[in-house]
């Protein structure tokens with residue numbers, strides 16, 4: 001019989017006390033693992049989503065954080081709008097002509113290259129503020145789904161699971177085409193061809209029933225907040241009542257000639273607004289100077305979402321996570337101490353058994369090893385249960401998490417290494433697909449538990465080592 | 478086989494003074510000899526067996542087993558020597574509670590050699606009439622059954638010397654005789670020297686050599702003289 005088998009018997013002999021201590025260890029490790037996993041999830045969801053494909057966001061003057069949360073995560077309260085003419089500053093004359101092709105030339109005003117149009121890869125306008133059920137509606141241009149590329153820089157970032165991208169003008173649906181994210185589709189059951197009526201400003205009693213949009217495409221899951229958004233054609237968005245900037249008596253579409261809504265003319269430029277502009281510049285240096293130029297003016301502000309998100313993460317999310325981690329590690333220590341107390345308390349009852357083992361020829365170190373073995377089985381066994389429990393728990397919560405954050409969780413996906421450690425490890429290892437996958441902070445758990453087990457097992461084990469066999473044998477049990 | 482010279486052992490009383498328990502000038506047991514030690518309670522019989530087994534250490538004197546003086550061995554060395562050369566049966570509570578009868582026997586083997594002879598373990602339990610209780614736990618066995626397991630376990634490693642400290646103390650007369658027979662037969666077959674402590678006159682009568690500890694032990698004689 002091995003030391004482990006003997007230790008296991010001794011644990012079984014005190015089944016209740018043993019299972020309680022192992023259970024407390026399991027809970028402790030469950031909490032630590034859960035915190036690590038959630039930490040990894042949050043980090044991943046933040047970093048994945050801050051790799052947005054664009055580097056700047058322009059919006060109305062105000063809080064940068066609110067602008068970024070609104071535009072990238074569709075969170076927080078809607079922000080103020082910018083005039084459409086500000087958006088035009090990011091386009092060349094040619095681009096403006098293309099985008100306003102449906103408008104009569106005399107209504108476009110005089111077009112010229114925008115002030116900031118040089119060195120811009122793309123600028124995409126978005127209009128926020130309306131909702132469909134609890135999903136944000138994003139009024140934008142078809143290029144939203146065309147310019148962003150996947151990580152390999154070749155494939156498009158967004159794929160259509162069903163249907164197609166919306167068009168600025170469609171002979172059948174006019175301006176009123178929509179594309180919905182995957183989660184919107186699964187939660188609402190909307191299919192290609194269904195109608196959407198937007199709620200103005202998120203108010204369910206103020207529904208744009210005059211201008212329903214037709215779903216023409218459903219996005220494949222992208223793991224981004226866009227899975228939870230409804231995208232509509234910006235031209236259609238402008239024509240919904242209440243979206244025109246009211247300056248004059250002129251009503252949008254007042255000069256409508258046909259009988260259907262879709263025959264209305266595009267909204268004139270001076271009545272147009274945009275909530276934000278997603279911008280990618282050729283290079284960061286230009287980005288910085290662009291940011292300074294715009295922020296010095298009094299029309300708009302430009303924020304770097306990656307920077308804003310990172311600082312939000314650093315200053316708010318991280319300290320909370322650190323605190324949680326410290327608390328849960330303390331729970332593990334307490335569980336360790338309870339194992340110590342449990343084994344140590346049993347030592348008195350076990351003096352006789354230890355003496356018998358010794359009389360049978362067990363060496364002192366063997367007896368010590370048995371007691372240490374008990375401590376290790378309880379800590380590591382309980383710990384592994386807790387570790388698996390945490391993974392099972394998170395895995396069972398994964399549909400919910402995916403719906404909330406767009407991050408997918410596998411059953412045995414490990415929590416990532418902390419940044420400061422990750423940079424220490426050679427890139428070849430991290431990027432090696434299967435070794436990198438196992439580079440996880442969770443790998444610390446088992447050695448950590450072993451260390452804890454040896455520490456808390458040492459005192460009772462030493463007591464066993466020191467047992468005076470003759471005395472234990474002469475005193476009756 | 479066993480040679481003891483000028484063995485002295487004392488304990489500290491709670492008040493701190495030394496209380497001598499044993500002073501044995503000479504005590505020898507030949508190879509394959511079977512003998513019993515008798516004596517009143519508290520005269521130091523168990524203490525003597527502990528010293529022979531190397532469980533305790535004498536204050537002075539020598540204990541040689543097959544020519545090796547175990548008082549010179551380290552604790553580790555005595556543990557190993559005991560496991561290889563000696564079998565021990567205690568008065569009561571011999572068995573490890575978390576293990577079955579068979580496992581108790583096997584455990585003795587694995588501590589001693591790390592190598593286990595399952596056949597011999599079963600054979601010994603068969604010999605003590607416990608084939609049907611191999612997988613029973615001590616708490617489900619009678620005291621007599623437990624003592625028989627203890628005897629089987631003490632013999633498992635083919636010891637050269639069997640120390641039995643009142644192995645039949647808590648057993649009814651029928652079982653007592655069965656256990657004594659078992660011990661004597663096995664020791665004879667395997668040429669094991671036997672030192673047995675007993676309170677029972679019926680048991681002692683069956684042995685050719687019966688040593689009263691009072692005779693061997695100068696401390697006891699002194700106490701007697703006092704009284």
Ligand SMILES: Nc1ncnc2c1ncn2[C@@H]1O[C@H](COP(=O)(O)OP(=O)(O)OP(=O)(O)O)[C@@H](O)[C@H]1O
Nearest residue numbers: 471474488489498517518519520521522523524525
């Ligand atoms: N560890 C010890 N510390 C102090 N005194 C002890 C210790 N062990 C035994 N003694 C004392 O030594 C004396 C001899 O004890 P021992 O157990 O050897 O007697 P015994 O002859 O085996 O008696 P019994 O027949 O009752 O088993 C007793 O007086 C006992 O109180």
Ligand SMILES: [Mg+2]
Nearest residue numbers: 522523524642
């Ligand atoms: Mg005794």
